[in-house]
Amino acid sequence: MEEKLVQEIPRKSQDLSQWYVEVIRRAELADYAPMKGMMVIRPSGYAIWENIQRLLDRRFKETGHTNAYFPLFIPESFLKKEAEHVEGFAPEVAWVTHGGQEELQERLAVRPTSEAIICAMYSKWVRSWRDLPILINQWANVVRWEKVTRPFLRTTEFLWQEGHTVHATYEDAQEEVLRILNIYKEFIENELAIKVYAGKKSDREKFAGALATYTVEALMPDGKALQAGTSHNLGQNFSKAFDIKFEDRDQKLKYAWQTSWGVSTRLVGATIMVHGDDDGLILPPHVAPYQAVIVPIFKVKDKETVLSVAENIYERLRKKFRTVYDYREEYTPGWKFAEWEMRGVPIRIEIGPRDIKENSLIFVRRDTREKVKINMDEVEEKLEELLEEVQKNLFQRSEKFTFENTRETLDYSELKEIIEEKRGFVISPWCGDQKCELKVKEETKATIRLIPLDEGDKIVGKKCVVCGKPAKHIAYFARAY
């Protein structure tokens, strides 16, 4: 057993893809299912998702949203009602054709996203301005028949939340879209400790059926961007397709305005990739399944004393922190250190006979490996402080890396060079023409990840980095997952 863990995983800096897959396996976050492209989320991975759910769900509820549950299956005819929507999703739908022994008259899509079934219900529920806004979220599984998959980042089935709201005016819908975008940004930065840029997608990159898509984008250690969450202003596209009308205060019948927005288990993948190192995971304390691990260290003669103190510290800490007490005797302390480092526990607490004599214990940070001697009477306060320091440090690292890899240029050959050699985000002016956007993609594999919300007069006098015509936007280009 000892051998298995001491055996090295690939170095993160040398082969991120291989490191990623291996760390997921070794830390038992997920496993491949026997069906192509599907994965099993194991308890250590699912616990991260549960913390994400809890922290995000609280934010949704504080802003007036409630949860509901809509059916897994969507009749094909429903999916077809919004033309762009079906075009975007039909190629990746899994189809149910038989129920029990019978062949179905109409085949059913396993939801790739739920607009089509939710809008069908909203057209029954929305009658009057009094029914608005509708602010519903659902936590659910969705299926997209992907060709190339990678655990957490892109799998045939994944878990997510999808919000679907209905409003009386465009302005109300747009306010909701940005409210959610801000929640995503704040949540990912404060809880997952990942720096993200927020902005708008280009028309080419927007959600199938939306008026406009807003996004938060994170930078992975290999310099590729990862779309971490999206918030769509659906306009009246779906309300017209699904006949969602309401009688307004002026007694006129109007089509409603809608939004939808989601984040998925992909966030677990981003968290793994951004923070880990050559020894395994480093999990942000706010979402780590265990925030601290207690490892007692003793020789036979001290065993009783040390275990009794460790047990006592455990009982104190578990009241307030997600704590694990590793009292197993079949493993050495060294083996345990390596295992819990692999699993990314933010703080290791070592308790040995000498520490006990001094009424102290040792905290070891996973992020910096720094050791701190702590007075036993202050263990709760000090742990709380140190966890917050780790959380902050992880975010600062991510932010620093992201800033260092965000470059501006007005010159197309420099843009190409940066994308080819350094990766990261390249900020350049853009005329707004899809031709230029496509040219960049073909020549560099980079896409427009976002257009910042505050571009304001930064574009005044600027010229498109590709064609030289007057710029309409500032664009963040990057290769992406």
Place this chain on the structure above:
Amino acid sequence: MEEKLVQEIPRKSQDLSQWYVEVIRRAELADYAPMKGMMVIRPSGYAIWENIQRLLDRRFKETGHTNAYFPLFIPESFLKKEAEHVEGFAPEVAWVTHGGQEELQERLAVRPTSEAIICAMYSKWVRSWRDLPILINQWANVVRWEKVTRPFLRTTEFLWQEGHTVHATYEDAQEEVLRILNIYKEFIENELAIKVYAGKKSDREKFAGALATYTVEALMPDGKALQAGTSHNLGQNFSKAFDIKFEDRDQKLKYAWQTSWGVSTRLVGATIMVHGDDDGLILPPHVAPYQAVIVPIFKVKDKETVLSVAENIYERLRKKFRTVYDYREEYTPGWKFAEWEMRGVPIRIEIGPRDIKENSLIFVRRDTREKVKINMDEVEEKLEELLEEVQKNLFQRSEKFTFENTRETLDYSELKEIIEEKRGFVISPWCGDQKCELKVKEETKATIRLIPLDEGDKIVGKKCVVCGKPAKHIAYFARAY
């Protein structure tokens, strides 16, 4: 709007089925989806499920279980590995035959339950006695192609939790099966306020592939039983079919012992049916989406005073209770009373100008309609007390009804008469022969719901109520949902 609510729903005592469907619609717990047999769980219904999840998940974690997530799809060949299992479930499986544009080589079952895919993973994960026990639960959706459906009680798709555990010995597995059965009973009685009987299923009624199934059964107001949760000892049936072996401490390779267990959104249906009355839902405070509703009552001249006091009470209460403050001006207090009664909020809090002068307010219980005047300074303590009283009273009612409708007889014609005329549970001795079990079913539509765990020597000297041969068991017969 007023009309819509004042309009009567069917009386519960006269037509339970119609009352059930109507109360679900009026209280907006669920709605029919456009696909046959599928439902949408609306926010008011889903909030009950969220409370169930929270309270049950806590119990699972306290007993050492963790959550994980396994794929939605199960290859047909996996489902076929355990012979009884596939026979039991194949007739009600929804089949995915196409992914994107391609026809699949092997069709995939949308999980009707997850033994087949989870066991496939366990056969990879289990190697040594050190890996045991595995105590995993998942919260998931499942699909069973049902012919006759009813919201919450039986739908094509439903939400549930399914625990799947692996143990080194039969004894460990059996201990787990009964531990979970006890958790289910305690949870349903204490949190949902529904009396249940716990026991073992007859072989005819057990889970497809199990060695033995244990069950908790509740009695609905029409005298029909409802299976509320099951816990299965799978023996080595699945470990042999899926090759789940471990090296034991004695270095011998052995097949593992397994359990599985689950409860579903059916519990929401049971809660609605057991407690409601002619005016709508009555929800147990522990799982009610709102535990209290504040309704301010005022004439124009008192408006400011009353709203400011009501607002203040709301701010105090929401810190500790799930509280809603109904300050809407477009509805009368009378309309609001009827609406919140329909929605089953356990306590209504009325605040009017006279109450304010006396520094008091009025609590109205939903279960007994009793009004109590409360000193405003004690509102938190009194609300907490009264919620517990309501919770207890609901359970006592359910228990009383269940006991009153549980009858013993040694005589077959009396058994038939009770089932026909009074319904409820009939307790009678049984020889253990499936022929007698089937005869009762054919002649009365009643099945053996359970065999009590403590039958002990109650059977000594007793004769089978059907054939007169020596009894092997005490059986609880009832018609069931």
